[in-house]
Amino acid sequence: MMPDRVTSNIATERIRILFKLAEENITSHPTRSKRYIDLIRKIASRNRIHIPKELKRRICRGCKNLLTPSNSHIRIRHTREPHVAITCHNCGHVSRIPLRRR
Ligand SMILES: [Zn+2]
Numbered sequence: 001m002m003p004d005r006v007t008s009n010i011a012t013e014r015i016r017i018l019f020k021l022a023e024e025n026i027t028s029h030p031t032r033s034k035r036y037i038d039l040i041r042k043i044a045s046r047n048r049i050h051i052p053k054e055l056k057r058r059i060c061r062g063c064k065n066l067l068t069p070s071n072s073h074i075r076i077r078h079t080r081e082p083h084v085a086i087t088c089h090n091c092g093h094v095s096r097i098p099l100r101r102r
Pocket residue numbers: 060061062063064065088089090091092093
């Protein structure tokens with residue numbers, strides 16, 4: 001069953017609010033921040049919606065923590081397929097985001 005538009009809009013809105021809370025708590029309360037991320041993932045799967053792309057790329061795929069400039073580093077790679085590589089200092093996972101040419 002496809003989610004109706006109103007339900008998924010509300011869910012997306014909740015995701016954005018929770019993401020903001022996760023960001024605000026990442027340094028002072030990292031455990032709480034992680035719980036917000038867990039909640040975001042639960043809401044997304046329960047409502048069968050995707051986490052907005054710009055938020056999703058800021059969540060580590062390895063440990064599911066919020067990636068910030070202080071717990072990760074970003075490099076732009078110009079190998080065969082140009083991409084941005086984000087290394088998580090928490091678990092060492094490297095997320096790669098391809099840079100698509102237009
Ligand atoms: Zn990680």
